[in-house]
Amino acid sequence: xxxxxxxxxxxxxxxxxxxxxxxxxIHFLREQQDLTGAHxxxxxxxxxxxxxxxxxxxxxxxxxxxxQANGAEITTIEGxxxxxxxxxxxxxxxxxxxxxxxxxxxxxxxxxxxxxxxENPTPTEDEIRNGIAGxxxxxxxxxxxxKAIQYAAAKINGTPYQEAxx
Amino acid sequence: MIPGAFDYHRPATxxxxxxxxxxxxxxxxxxxxxxxxxxxxxxxxxxPEHLVDISGIGDLKGIAVRGEEIVIGAMTTQFELITxxxxxxxxxxxxxxxxxxxxxxxxxxxxxxxxxxxxDPGNDMPALMMCLGATYAVTGPGGSRDIAARDFYQxxxxxxxxxxxxxTEVRIPIPPADHGYAYEKLKRKVGDYATAxxxxxxxxxxxxxxxxxxxxxxxxxTPLWASAAAELLVGTNxxxxxxxxxxxxxxxxxxxxxxxxxxSEYRTKMAGVMMRRALERAQSxxxx
Numbered sequence: 440x441x442x443x444x445x446x447x448x449x450x451x452x453x454x455x456x457x458x459x460x461x462x463x464x465i466h467f468l469r470e471q472q473d474l475t476g477a478h479x480x481x482x483x484x485x486x487x488x489x490x491x492x493x494x495x496x497x498x499x500x501x502x503x504x505x506x507q508a509n510g511a512e513i514t515t516i517e518g519x520x521x522x523x524x525x526x527x528x529x530x531x532x533x534x535x536x537x538x539x540x541x542x543x544x545x546x547x548x549x550x551x552x553x554x555x556x557x558e559n560p561t562p563t564e565d566e567i568r569n570g571i572a573g574x575x576x577x578x579x580x581x582x583x584x585x586k587a588i589q590y591a592a593a594k595i596n597g598t599p600y601q602e603a604x605x
Numbered sequence: 606m607i608p609g610a611f612d613y614h615r616p617a618t619x620x621x622x623x624x625x626x627x628x629x630x631x632x633x634x635x636x637x638x639x640x641x642x643x644x645x646x647x648x649x650x651x652x653p654e655h656l657v658d659i660s661g662i663g664d665l666k667g668i669a670v671r672g673e674e675i676v677i678g679a680m681t682t683q684f685e686l687i688t689x690x691x692x693x694x695x696x697x698x699x700x701x702x703x704x705x706x707x708x709x710x711x712x713x714x715x716x717x718x719x720x721x722x723x724x725d726p727g728n729d730m731p732a733l734m735m736c737l738g739a740t741y742a743v744t745g746p747g748g749s750r751d752i753a754a755r756d757f758y759q760x761x762x763x764x765x766x767x768x769x770x771x772x773t774e775v776r777i778p779i780p781p782a783d784h785g786y787a788y789e790k791l792k793r794k795v796g797d798y799a800t801a802x803x804x805x806x807x808x809x810x811x812x813x814x815x816x817x818x819x820x821x822x823x824x825x826x827t828p829l830w831a832s833a834a835a836e837l838l839v840g841t842n843x844x845x846x847x848x849x850x851x852x853x854x855x856x857x858x859x860x861x862x863x864x865x866x867x868x869s870e871y872r873t874k875m876a877g878v879m880m881r882r883a884l885e886r887a888q889s890x891x892x893x
Binding site for chain 2: 440441444459460461463466483484485487490496497498499502503504506507525551555569570571572573
């Protein structure tokens with residue numbers, strides 16, 4: 440089978456690579472690019488641990504071939520910190536609000552929340568919960584993940600963070 | 606899980622894609638969003654030798670009003686359906702249905718054409734397209750032809766498409782502005798296929814139902830157009846007796862499998878419940 444030449448941008452860096460067409464984007468990122476932040480959870484498209492940003496979409500990279508990302512701009516958790524190395528608002532939110540326990544789902548959660556806040560900078564709790572419906576967490580019960588995203592939204596918007604009524 | 610090896614092709618036009626599919630033969634598959642095909646390839650339930658990726662064909666994307674119809678390109682994603690102003694204005698039931706498909710990530714990649722053409726009885730758009738009287742435009746080795754959605758579905762994963770055909774666009778008659786509509790879906794969790802679901806479109810005048818159309822999802826080998834049930838509603842004021850009779854007529858044409866979503870009898874009853882709820886909501890939205 441013929442290999443395909445692909446060119447894409449990953450976390451702001453131009454990358455050229457030769458891939459087998461059957462190579463999934465998650466394997467390309469983890470094994471050929473050494474970007475192991477995106478995780479393989481269920482490997483069936485349900486859990487969202489492999490979520491990365493691809494051309495202004497959140498995609499499940501275990502359900503996408505690397506060749507389909509030819510020409511795309513990809514962001515992974517490794518590209519989420521601020522340029523000076525400090526934590527982005529979402530990363531800080533997950534830290535401050537204890538939005539993770541084991542951390543396995545966190546890269547996917549943060550990348551998904553990133554796109555959600557790009558599209559809807561002031562989401563309600565309900566919109567956050569629907570927005571992360573494609574990401575499973577088996578530790579937190581989601582409560583602190585929702586708070587982390589609310590914290591990040593407030594920080595980005597320059598408004599005070601207000602904890603939702605229990 | 607690693608899919609089997611294949612050669613990858615990315616044609617730029619429908620003609621090139623049709624030519625490739627004809628040349629490569631039965632071992633070639635179309636790759637659209639890939640969110641139905643790739644899972645099958647990872648579990649090796651499908652092992653195509655060639656994939657023809659049609660995402661580079663610009664003609665297949667977009668939503669337009671053309672005369673009395675809405676035209677949706679096959680490669681338009683569920684996300685694009687949800688955010689379309691034309692659909693919000695003329696056919697809001699499409700966005701309502703799209704929001705119930707899979708999850709946000711999958712809706713960015715999952716295509717309208719893939720959903721209607723795959724022939725999976727669990728997909729939501731086919732019953733809605735039957736309900737709305739849509740027409741599918743198909744291009745194949747012999748040229749282009751139209752197929753009515755109501756004639757398209759033959760069995761589970763078996764449609765009127767032949768090898769080498771590409772669904773290019775779907776045309777939907779724009780309903781009257783005062784029509785009532787709803788899509789009601791019972792599912793166990795986000796991302797699940799329907800235990801049962803119903804699409805309803807009606808028009809009302811002076812409190813009487815003047816037209817009705819009903820589609821049912823995942824309660825048979827194919828999506829169902831419940832025409833006899835809908836006829837029982839026309840001319841009535843959607844009183845309880847009329848609705849009961851229509852629900853019974855719709856339930857009578859279902860043949861759901863017993864599976865992890867429940868026993869067959871339960872799923873038939875849920876089809877009736879979904880239809881009843883969809884009808885109530887459609888009535889509340891109809892302005893006639």
